[in-house]
Amino acid sequence: MSGGTMDWYWWIGTALILVVVEMVSLDLVLMMFAGGAVAAGVGSALGADLAVQILLFGVVSTLLLFAIRPWLLKYLRQRTPLTETNAAAQVGRIGVVVAEVTDDGGRIKLFGEVWSARSAGDVTYPLGSDVVVVRIDGATAIVGSADAPVKEPHRPELPA
Secondary structure, rough: EEEEEHHHHHHHHHHHHHHHHHHHOOHHHHHHHHHHHHHHHHHHHHOOOOOOOOOOOHHHHHEEEEEHHHHHHHHHHHHHOOOOOOOHHHHEEEEEEEEOOOOOEEEEEEEEEEEEEEOOOOEEOOOOOOOEEEEEEEOEEEEEOOOEEEEEOOOOOOOO
C-alpha cells in the first residue's frame, strides 16, 4: 500500500483466490465477495483512496449477496435435478427378505447389500419376499409391500 491506496492487483488477486475457494464450496457466497474485490480493484486502478476501495468492496459484495445470489441459486436449482444419494437413494427400491421382517426387525438384501429392516406396519414378510423401501430410519430400511411403485426394477438374488 502506498499513499492511502491499495494496488489494484491485490484486489484482483484476492478475487481470484475467492473464486478458486468458491469452486470447492459451491455456495456462491465467496463469488459475491470476489465481485466486491473486483469492484474495489477497479476503484484502485482509477485512483480511489483506500477508504473508497473498502466501501466499494463492502457495498458491491452486499448488493451481490442480497440481489444476485438468491436469483442465481434459484436458477441453478431449477436447472440441476436433485439426485438422491446414500441412504436416501434406497427409498423406493425393491429388496428381498433374507431374514424374516417384522415390525421389530429383520434383514433384507438391497441392491447388493444386506440391511437391517422393519416392516412399516403390523405385517410379517417371510424369507424370499419382495419388499419396497418406504423410508430409511438411521441404518434401518423401513419396508412395505412390493406392490408400491419402485425406482429400480433390479431384484437382487438371495444369498447362497
